[in-house]
Amino acid sequence: MSNSSSPLDTAVIRRDFPIFTRTVRDGKKLVYLDSGATSQKPESVISAEANFYRMHNAAVHRGAHQLAEEATEAYEGARESVAKFLRATVDEIIFTKSATESLNLLAYAFSSGDSLNRFQIKRGDRIVVTEMEHHANLIPWQQLAKRTGAELVWFEVTPEGRLDLSKISELINSDTRIVALTHQSNVLGTINPLEQIVARAHEVGAVVVLDACQSAPHKAIDVEKLGVDFLTFSGHKALGPTGIGVLWGRSELLEDLPPFLFGGSMIENVSMLDATWAPSPRRFEAGVPNMAQAVGLASALEYLTNVGLEKISAHELLLTEQLLAGLANIEEAKVFGPESTVDRGGTVSFTVGAIHPHDLGQYLDSQGIAVRTGHHCAWPLTRKFGITATTRASFYLYNDASEVDALLAGIAGAQEYFKDK
Amino acid sequence: MSNSSSPLDTAVIRRDFPIFTRTVRDGKKLVYLDSGATSQKPESVISAEANFYRMHNAAVHRGAHQLAEEATEAYEGARESVAKFLRATVDEIIFTKSATESLNLLAYAFSSGDSLNRFQIKRGDRIVVTEMEHHANLIPWQQLAKRTGAELVWFEVTPEGRLDLSKISELINSDTRIVALTHQSNVLGTINPLEQIVARAHEVGAVVVLDACQSAPHKAIDVEKLGVDFLTFSGHKALGPTGIGVLWGRSELLEDLPPFLFGGSMIENVSMLDATWAPSPRRFEAGVPNMAQAVGLASALEYLTNVGLEKISAHELLLTEQLLAGLANIEEAKVFGPESTVDRGGTVSFTVGAIHPHDLGQYLDSQGIAVRTGHHCAWPLTRKFGITATTRASFYLYNDASEVDALLAGIAGAQEYFKDK
Amino acid sequence: MELDSLYQQVILDHYKRPLHKGLSKNSGVQVHHINPSCGDEVTVKVSVNDGVVAEVTWDGVGCSISQASVSMMSDLVTGLGIKEANVILDEFTALMQSKGTSAGDPEILDDAVAFAGVSKYPARIKCALLGWMAFKDASVQAQAQ
């Protein structure tokens, strides 16, 4: 079944992705439904990175020669592209190696300033997270709480996979300094209601840290409209290279944010015993940066922008609708997360009867279908649902309706396979 | 002048590097003498990285599908290659984004364990560095000292650019917990006498952290023979991609070393309030790693091994000898660092009369010659020599004697150019 | 079907009708092991008398491979001398690391040769080893007592 109402021509898009020319498991078509873990890359991104190495490679900001100029232009140009993508200003864009590094950078910064630093967290302060956070947006805050004596509290998740906002005013109270949450759950697909949370956080003077790993690659982001204070995502989930992440922060906040990694290029002055820091974004980018990856990421964001993020979200929602409908027809299937497509992205977690997700995933793999199984690095969330694991399908612009059909057929096949034996 | 005694056929080697097909500054041949900042990349490395994206891209350690298996094999295979390169065991190899991250990882780890952790540094402890450290191996230790109240002391540098070991027993005393130093100076070219320093450090129970950024790409490393406890280098200076670094540590030390970045894949168990850690190397690799870059790095190390590191060092020393001899003939030229090739690598820093290094670099650039100018991220060292900057030429396997001649001719040209005016 | 090499009938049988499941009330050393990448857990309780594995019981949640493996393990090692049990453990570990090149020695492994197919699926090796590693851990502790 092909969904004729999709705004995307996936057949054309797929031609841009070399990996779809290969097959898996003895000649089976690759049905890649694991973009929530990492996305595939278009040839243009791969070439952009390769071309940097081939023709412009040099250390940025450092050399007085033409290659260094070109490399700097490429790298700083990539920063401009990211700024445009997030509708931010260029000095607010920090390149990290991943969202994980970005979130750790922040969590460390909240305990490494001097006692007068506005970000310094202390005993009695409160950090608010949610029960649906990826480990990357949970453990750094746990550790910050441990280091400082601050209190870690969280929004619970309802059985439908939404944040329970009923106690928002008690949770985000006047002691609250940080509210860190995900824009879209990487397990449930839930898109969180930012407006209310941001309003409450700012009311009490807390900063809002948004994990946009699962949203920025799929929907148009406007940091001003979102109203959050920091935002991060990883390049590799957004058609970009591995080894690159983005941290965005409001410039007036970055101004006072203590540095995280220390070394070359992030300094203003250095003596044997002391050092002072360059302004943002330099202050947060110590060492020779991941230049080629930044260039690749810029190319990826350009690709996404050219296709159109509105179209991508709409396309993914159609696939999600199709999958949810299909799963609703499978008696043994249980979906974790919203069963409608309201405030929801293209990530669907489910279990099928007594078939362990790992076994289901393995069967699907034998049919060429790549999904992810396990706790998806959100272990407290799967535990909350009283399970050890789910099977997760996550969509991107290169998936189509026939692949949803293949997944549904694969599930039926697995039921058959494990029943018979 | 071509040096006929070199063990390398640079003409053949250069064909592997696409960047040498281009010209700079209106058709001038590119004479790239800035490998100390970052190296150029052979096509095989660029293709290895691209090919990972094209054919095997998936999140490692996470999926139950064929691509995830292939990606994991590629990534873990890269770890084996690095282990072989350093003559270490595979679980001792940690992939970071850069040497800068590696050194920060260590410096943070020394203050983030509980009070019983063997690495925990405290007031009264001593950290020893040297005056010739790159900022990446200085500022993290400054900050560690500040955080903990430990004392930071350093080996001074003699006028010849060697470490002054005369006070070694006082410097490395019984309070000393860490000795962090560079294997080879990125400014002076000096190769440091490890044996004596390691022996003394271990005598007092301190660990030795070796910054091998400027040595590992150029000479065969055997971590057992070196006797150090931790070692790091960056991929991009070793023909590899940007965005990847290596941290090696003795397994019995890594066992107790506290983690640095927190997030997915580095955990053993996670609840809302607490988490426990996976064993090394996983504990130090949070999140979806820089997989493609690890694969590219493995390809780079393979390239270096195939050419032969002994040959590469020997070749670079011939060029160094030629340059030192040439500079000795220029009355105004002053070399900073050893004037012989004993215990020395292929990095030569110098000044030429009153011509500011930046202006000299600019003139050389106009001739197609890429050098670096400034303090080379070792500001305290240049200050020690009473200068603000030097011009630095650094060699690699693709440079040849004619390029040294070009540099010498360029210097003469600059003297002419700035004198006339 | 290639998948059948992974899901041998005897494995699925153990999964559906596990042996020695349910932790014994007898004294013994109990350990809890987890597979952090998927969340599978197993608790293994081992009692050793005079160098002989007297009882192995377990509980756990997980995939067919992990649960069948711990079930088969518990049945295989019960009643053996610790040394013999370790011989099986080593043989099983070697089989898992064989990347599909070994069929396993049925003299030593008995029914556990059915896991030979697992070694072709690197992501599943940890599943198959989970219970064995727990047994190793527990039996070492039990001997130390």
Added chain:
Amino acid sequence: MELDSLYQQVILDHYKRPLHKGLSKNSGVQVHHINPSCGDEVTVKVSVNDGVVAEVTWDGVGCSISQASVSMMSDLVTGLGIKEANVILDEFTALMQSKGTSAGDPEILDDAVAFAGVSKYPARIKCALLGWMAFKDASVQAQAQ
């Protein structure tokens, strides 16, 4: 030669025979600016009387571009009203960011149009701006006094 667009004669002249170099003993606001990427440093001392730049002196070490620029700057702004000085500063900054597309307005910049070539060398823009930024910093502080 392309390089000549960078190293105009007037720039090299200022480099060799700098004006207003040596910090004045008169009262004024003194600031120290550094170019962290190359280590060049400049100290600029500014006194402002009744909205007029009364005196600008400086000291420093650095490349020809940075030293010539601060020399020329000090000569250009001395005696001007702060507003006029800022017009020059803005024009000079715009010229530096022009990527070689502007020749600069000689009515405003006078000899400083010689720096137009610098804008084609991104790594050198900071050199040319070092002294100007120091002046800006110092004059703002001086006015606030």
